[in-house]
Amino acid sequence: METRSNHVLVGSVVLILLLVMAAFLVWIARFGAATDKEYDIFFKQSVDGLAKGSAVAFSGVPTGEVKEIALTNDPQFVRVRISVNRDTPILVGTAATIQGSFTGTSTIQLDGAVKGAPPITCPETNPLLDCPNGVPTIPAKAGGLGALLNSAPKLLERISTLTERFNELLSDKNQQSITGILANTNRLTGALADRGPEIAATLAEMRTTLKQASDAAKQIGDLAGSTNAMINEDVRPATKNLSATVASAQHSMETLDAAITDARPGIKAFSKETIPEVGALIHDLRNMSQALTAVAEKLDRGGAGSLVGQPKLPDYKGGK
Template sequence: METRANHLWVGVVTLALIAGLAIAIVWLAQLGRGTQKEYDILFQQSVSGLAKGSQVSFAGVPVGQVSEIRLYEKDPEFVRVRIAVKDEVPILVGTTATIQGSFTGVSTILLDGARNGAPAITCETTACPAGKPVIPPKDGGLNALLSDAPLLLQRLATLTERMTQLLSDENQGEISGILRNTNQMTAELAATGPQLRATLGELEGTLAEASQALDAFEKVTNSTDKMINQEGQALAAELRSTLRSASAAADSLSATLDDARPATRQLTESTLPAAEATLQDLRATSKALREVTERLENEGAGSLLGKPPLPDYEQ
């Protein structure tokens, strides 16, 4: 009986020592970590690979660990990850959180992007939906690639299917025909090489002649411009003198017409009617003289002195 009681006390003491040692280890660990601050990160993506106790690093330096992972109560599309980091770590406005995955399946949280001089992330500078300041997330790293892997595989399968359709037996035959036609066209083009060279030579000669013609035309144009510039002024001066003389002659003619208007009016009103009457008298006199002349020719001079004979009547 006594032996069994001793064993019982030994077991109790051993358990007490183990519990004390565990408590001391936890206390030393908490003491080594120092004061910590907690933040929430709301990820709208898979957080596979993260677990309670996963490492949190700032610019590659370990600064804390994940303390809690659960679905966001207000919106189940998000996963709320709570992290605890050392108090001296500068979690400033502009800091973002990224899930850094690996091929081993273990993921960590990477903090980066703090700006010097920016205020610290607190409930005063950001939202605190679960009582802790929120660090905004950012897609990136291997985790984002793995999250998009199903979509990439689907697109790769679609691309493979379309490539299979493109490289079907029928399409391969058509592609082979196109290649044969291309080879034939290349051979024909090579055969017509001498003709092409001759044509190009003629084209070069034509271009040279055209260039010479353009040079000659440019010279003629320059000569014409020179003649116009040198003799044009003299011609213009003579033309201006001629126009001035014509203008003076027109003015003189206008003045002459103004002076001749009264004489013309008198001629029209008095002289012309008198002349017309005189012409009528002359016509009558001429007619009488013509009649006298005809009588002298037909009847003689006696017809002018005696009476005209009586006509003979037959009995």
């Protein structure tokens, strides 16, 4: 009886210790979870290779794990909830990509954070817009193998289109045309080879012509320089002298105009008073000249006595 009581007591103590240990482990787990941050990522691509517990890395450094993968109301998107360490810098500009591998497992890579940017959080106003499931949302971008797989259909379509066009280019009709073009090219090449000496002579003449044109241009330049020098040495001084002459003539005209202006009253008086007196004087001189002429004629005919006495009458002899 006592042995059975001891076994019951030992079992009870062990059970109590196990319950305490389980409660401690749960507390530790909750404490660790409380120190992590959760974010949602909405991928518009296949999440093949991801699973609950897949690693999450920030710039290649392991920092958390995938907590949940679920479908959304929009069949184009897959929601992936991750849990990362509290000290992970999930800032505005951070984006998530799925990094595949050849082993089949995939990881989530976080990068693009900018220093000084604010952290990604749920806004206080209208939080359901950016946090539809109660946690902040990290934007997703296509990258790595996922981006290659997403772009594979377009790439295959372009390759198919290019192949069709290449086949059209190499059709029988186009091949004949290409053959004709190549034949014409061969004939043209042969003709050019035959005309090689003539082409060389033409090039030599062209080189000579260009040299002559260069010499002519140089001579024209020298002539322009000489003309310039002549203008500077001859024409400009002559122009300067002509300007001085014109200025001197202008000054003389101004002086003459002033002299005429000053002499105008004297000229008026000369024309009104002096000219009539000069006319009378000339008349008197003319009369005196006539009188002197008459005296001279008397002297010639009768001598000096003709001036003081009467002329002698001629003697007449009577006859029978």
